Amino acid sequence: MRNLKPIIIIAFLAGILSWLVAWWMIAAVSFVVTVNHKLKPRDGFLSGFIGVALLWLGFVLWRDIPNEHILANRLVGPGLLPLPNGWMLMLLTVILGGLIGGLAGWSGAIMNKAFRK
């Protein structure tokens, strides 16, 4: 698994920098890490996606399980987040995080390829 290392680095760094700076550090980190690792575009996307999705999944579960799902269920419904239940909100969160990470990772890989001599 060539991609394992960047995935772990992305999840780790994005976690720390999101906590300290702002949520969009997930994109910045995915971009920088894929540039650094000279990944192929497909691997860049996957590393970003999986790295951030894992990070967000971990945090969602860490918040949700001790909360016994109270907040997740309160946030969904007509007039707020039109989803059928709290599980879907968790899934949506993780996919959103993954897509942002993936896009940024893909961008990083492509940029690297385009400007590499």
Added chain:
Amino acid sequence: MRKLPAILLLVVTTAIVYMLDKPLGSLPAVGKLLDPISGCWANAEPVNKDFTREDNFPGLKDEASVSFDENLIPHINAKNDYDLYYIQGYVHAYFRLWQMDLQTRAAAGRLSEILGDKTLSFDRLQRRKGMVYGAEQSLKAMEADPRSKQMLDAYTAGINAFIDSRIFRTYPLEYKLIGFKPEQWTNLKTALLLKYMADDLTGYTEDIAMTALRDALSADEFAMLYPERLSGVNTVIPHDTIQQVPSLKIPVAPADSIAWAHLNADDFEKTEEGKGSNNWALSGSRTKSGAPILSNDPHLGLSMPSLWFVAQLTAPGVNVFGATLPGAPGVVIGFNDNISWGFTNNYRDVKDFYTLKETGKNSYWFNGKETQYENRVEVIKIKGKPDYNDTVHYTVQGPVMYDERFHGPGGLKRPMAMCWMAHQPSNEMLALYLLNRANNYETYTKAIWNFLCPAQNMLYADKAGNIALWGQGQFINKWKEQGRYVMNGADSSTLWGEKIPVSENPHAYNPAQGYLASANQTVTDTTYPYWYNGTFYEFRSWRINSVLRQTHHATVQDMFALQNDVYSILAANVLPVMLQHINASTITDKERGYLDMLGNWDYCLTAESKAATVFQVWWENFYNVLWNAKLSKIHNAIKPSPERTMQLLLQGSPYLGNVDDAVANSLHNSIDSLDKLKHENRLEWYHAKNTTIKHLARLAPFSFSDLKLGGWGNVVNAAKGDHGPSWRMVVQMSKNIDAYGVYPGGQSGNPGSKYYATFLDKWVKGEYYKLNFYTTDKKQTPKYIWTIHAKS
């Protein structure tokens, strides 16, 4: 050639991230919100969260502690007043910051800053009412007294200590959803919150409608339909306790031609029926234990988070428990080691209107002279739009609420100034400060005399066995009918005159009847020497009085039962008459089917009663049909009260017109609504009325609807659609105080907390929590403790 797509992708990615970081239209910043690290997920509070902590608070003078019981009711223990109110501010903010912030912004007319221009007209109305002006006046009075000043300063410092410790991750959830952030608290915000309550309780504007009615109806008919005082009422203050000799001379009314304005504009704000409260106290002669029992359930708009937050405050010289108002220091309704007290709204009219004759852009006619307006430029900030400036004119009477630039509801555009007690300096904070520390009837009265607006029926019971009730507020010595209708603003004879000394306010102390009760009914009979009018409600009072008259050996459980009583005096009186007017030969089978459901009805608006639904729907239609026929020419007229309607109906009064027709037509009209309810399987009364507790931001998933409880505004358990008993309390003043309470909500304002709606279930069922009042000689076992050190 590979560079362009790469740059393009980077740009697109950046744009997407940027967009997810900013709110889009009414959508929140989705990325920022869903980020599980700092977004909404960070507000998921672990269900077994350990609230225990040890901390330093900046600016605290001494050590202090807060003990929480299992429902998160805090018992704050401080070594001095400053620390006590500091920690109360901190605790309020800790659990309810967003609500406090939103409500004070609403009071000040600043919602558009965070919600955009959809709330602009609301904000303008607030400014036009002079809400900030009134708060500023009161703040001056509050800051002039060292006790209330210290109370406010400490409270503000406590809230700000909490706000300063917040970052985006730890903001209350609603800030993240709506997309704004907490701002620093000020003493003015507390004053604004009190004006918000005053507006809720004395804010009605029916003088305008009454003027139109008086002008349209014959004098005889008007007096019959809208009597100044209803007969046959059980007044708040019993007849035999009225002090009949006034210290002030009753003023003589000016000639009608000078006093009154006549209106052509025909619209007005609708008042809502049955917004009110109940309180009653039994003296020891009527209770089983021999100790007085005090009961109170203030009816207010029901919302999540709840208006109330329960707490105990202990410091040298004070040990008080009860309902506190997040945004204001002290306990509003509750008890201490010696006394207990409760409030209901008094409803004497303290808000009057004057028509103005404008003589120019910036002047009006007064006492034969052109007089300049004083102007107050109200700058309303609007999210995403330029500021909106509204110049509000002030006359000798008060702010010009309506004019060409800001129409009253229905297009009232004639300039109209408002004179309102809430604009006068008053120090309700000092009233609460002293009330929380009062230990007998004398100190109680001294305390409440500082409470000037909104006027309240202030009930009292003490451990020594006394009960008392004051119709307390600041009132004006008015000439007959002054302020009942819109007055002529061009003459000084219509201005408010002297203030009635508060010591002459109607009151009763240990009356012969052995109990006292108020439920927003008429305050006194005509032996009270000063003239007043008001919007009074009688049904709950009739019921409470009839029950209490027959109550002996009462227990707290009897009081629970009465607070949850749903017997409808209206139904018991009018339904038999309505049924008599039915012409059996003309009704349809379907109508007969519904009428049969009323057959054995006990007149109780219980949750599961279908008969209650049939009656309520039919009555509503009947009342409208009856008066619409009569008042159709007067657009949007206020109808005679249901109480008066009932009396006229029982008397067979000719003023009602054709009752047979009204009964038949209204029954016919009711069928569609009833069929619809039946079809949806919602014929049970609790479905039909749908008591709902809405989140303050109207977010449905944070709200609770279709709650299974009976009641209505005109029965003791006044749970309507979105109004109802906001705090039920019963206190027996025995040696060890025996107190119970419940409110529809929970201590935490966080929808992600298990304490968000802790008490709702018991409130719906009419059950109570025993209130755990800490005293020095009682061993306590708190669940969590905050140990707080002063920062050195």
